[in-house]
Amino acid sequence: MSKQITYYSTNLKAEPVTFKEALLKGIAPDKGLYMPDQIPQFTPDEIDRFSGMPYWEIAYKVIHKFIKGDIHAKDLKALCKDAYDFDVPLENAYDRKYVMRLDQGPTASFKDFAARMMGRLMNYYLTRDKRNLLILTATSGDTGSAIASAYYGLKNVKAVVLFPEKEVTSRQRKQMTTLGKNIQILSLDGKFDDCQALVKQAFADKDLDHLNLSSANSINIGRLIPQTVYYFYSYSRLKNSIGEKAVFSVPSGNFGDMMGGVIAMKMGLPVKKFVIATNSNDEFPKYLETGKYDIIVPSKNCISSAMNVGHPSNMSRLVALYGGVMTEKGEVKKKPDMKLMKKEIWSASVDDKNTKSMIKDAWKKHELLLEPHGSVGWSGLMEYIKAHGDDKEQLYISLETAHPAKFPEQIIKLLGFDPELPKSLEGIEKRKEKYDTIGLEYKHFKKYLLKNYK
Ligand SMILES: *Cc1c(COP(=O)(O)O)cnc(C)c1O
Numbered sequence: 001m002s003k004q005i006t007y008y009s010t011n012l013k014a015e016p017v018t019f020k021e022a023l024l025k026g027i028a029p030d031k032g033l034y035m036p037d038q039i040p041q042f043t044p045d046e047i048d049r050f051s052g053m054p055y056w057e058i059a060y061k062v063i064h065k066f067i068k069g070d071i072h073a074k075d076l077k078a079l080c081k082d083a084y085d086f087d088v089p090l091e092n093a094y095d096r097k098y099v100m101r102l103d104q105g106p107t108a109s110f111k112d113f114a115a116r117m118m119g120r121l122m123n124y125y126l127t128r129d130k131r132n133l134l135i136l137t138a139t140s141g142d143t144g145s146a147i148a149s150a151y152y153g154l155k156n157v158k159a160v161v162l163f164p165e166k167e168v169t170s171r172q173r174k175q176m177t178t179l180g181k182n183i184q185i186l187s188l189d190g191k192f193d194d195c196q197a198l199v200k201q202a203f204a205d206k207d208l209d210h211l212n213l214s215s216a217n218s219i220n221i222g223r224l225i226p227q228t229v230y231y232f233y234s235y236s237r238l239k240n241s242i243g244e245k246a247v248f249s250v251p252s253g254n255f256g257d258m259m260g261g262v263i264a265m266k267m268g269l270p271v272k273k274f275v276i277a278t279n280s281n282d283e284f285p286k287y288l289e290t291g292k293y294d295i296i297v298p299s300k301n302c303i304s305s306a307m308n309v310g311h312p313s314n315m316s317r318l319v320a321l322y323g324g325v326m327t328e329k330g331e332v333k334k335k336p337d338m339k340l341m342k343k344e345i346w347s348a349s350v351d352d353k354n355t356k357s358m359i360k361d362a363w364k365k366h367e368l369l370l371e372p373h374g375s376v377g378w379s380g381l382m383e384y385i386k387a388h389g390d391d392k393e394q395l396y397i398s399l400e401t402a403h404p405a406k407f408p409e410q411i412i413k414l415l416g417f418d419p420e421l422p423k424s425l426e427g428i429e430k431r432k433e434k435y436d437t438i439g440l441e442y443k444h445f446k447k448y449l450l451k452n453y454k
Pocket residue numbers: 109110111142251252253254255256257258306307373401402
């Protein structure tokens with residue numbers, strides 16, 4: 001048996017911690033991100049047996065490898081069964097080219113996969129320790145709804161989500177404001193950055209220490225590990241033979257999704273190549289090509305809005321996985337093994353013009369309905385095939401990270417119809433909304449928290 005995995009900070013200036021501590025802390029005290037000190041392994045036989053298991057059981061097998069010293073097997077099984085009770089469709093486009101739809105969760109976004117597991121794990125540890133936490137999150141749309149939905153109804157966690165009133169679509173807003181119970185939603189007449197600033201100030205405010213504040217942001221290791229599972233799942237359903245290698249294409253912003261895939265590969269999943277598709281924020285494809293990393297500030301606005309990131313927060317994890325060190329600001333302190341990275345990863349940037357034309361093209365040629373993020377992924381795959389040749393026998397899997405009905409304006413403009421809502425979002429227009437509005441200054445937010453959460 002291998003020794004229990006501990007979690008180190010990518011900045012290497014904080015003590016290693018257990019999974020539970022990493023989950024509840026979120027970010028390391030030296031501002032680095034937590035990474036497992038070893039990558040657990042699956043044998044080809046173990047991976048082959050996934051073909052006969054439902055999604056939740058594969059999730060259990062994968063997550064257990066990372067956290068087994070910190071949770072009872074039967075408790076983790078129950079959490080996985082409860083978290084993953086929705087479909088993961090694998091749609092064939094042509095030959096052996098597939099789109100994995102990660103859009104059937106309660107908020108029709110791939111962020112449900114991570115948020116639902118992280119919420120349940122946090123609640124599990126808090127209940128065991130008889131503690132409570134108050135989660136504060138700022139959102140520009142999708143993260144907030146995934147977090148609100150994932151934490152809804154949990155006993156030992158409350159959540160406050162701040163959103164900029166004018167930057168969120170009404171559909172996105174309703175996904176948060178129609179929940180209630182332990183979820184409180186606050187709107188601000190400002191920008192996402194204003195919401196983010198208030199949350200940061202609250203974390204640093206000693207007067208709020210007694211509220212046990214915590215965050216649920218995308219850099220929590222508890223969100224990363226569940227994102228390795230769907231790579232194993234799709235492979236288990238689509239492979240023809242033991243050990244055959246797949247090509248995955250991942251539309252990427254903060255690189256949490258693709259990190260899940262790269263970790264799955266390091267655990268033994270047979271992968272020929274990861275295609276990392278970005279929008280016009282092309283700092284990563286440039287880095288892979290030139291070895292020079294330049295962040296993009298301010299980030300560029302593209303229609304694949306959840307990927308408008310000029311410096312992916314998970315870059316330091318990727319660099320760590322290849323033996324290098326990168327600070328949270330993007331400085332390379334030690335070079336990673338670029339040769340190996342290039343062997344395993346290929347990357348392309350897709351601009352809005354191509355994102356739009358691919359939505360049309362995929363529909364016309366294959367009746368494949370994509371929204372802007374998934375279109376970036378599919379375009380990246382098509383670029384890869386153009387550069388490396390098409391192979392009818394090769395298994396290709398491109399990820400669709402949101403449901404097309406979340407982006408009706410684009411789809412109507414490009415394809416001329418309004419995509420049908422997924423079951424999870426049906427009836428949302430009619431549900432009753434409840435949220436409060438506060439002023440932009442920190443004193444308003446502080447007063448609100450002190451009054452409502454003693
Ligand atoms: C968050 C998000 C992404 C980007 O995922 P990362 O893990 O940040 O790379 C892509 N598509 C959609 C729809 C998202 O919400």
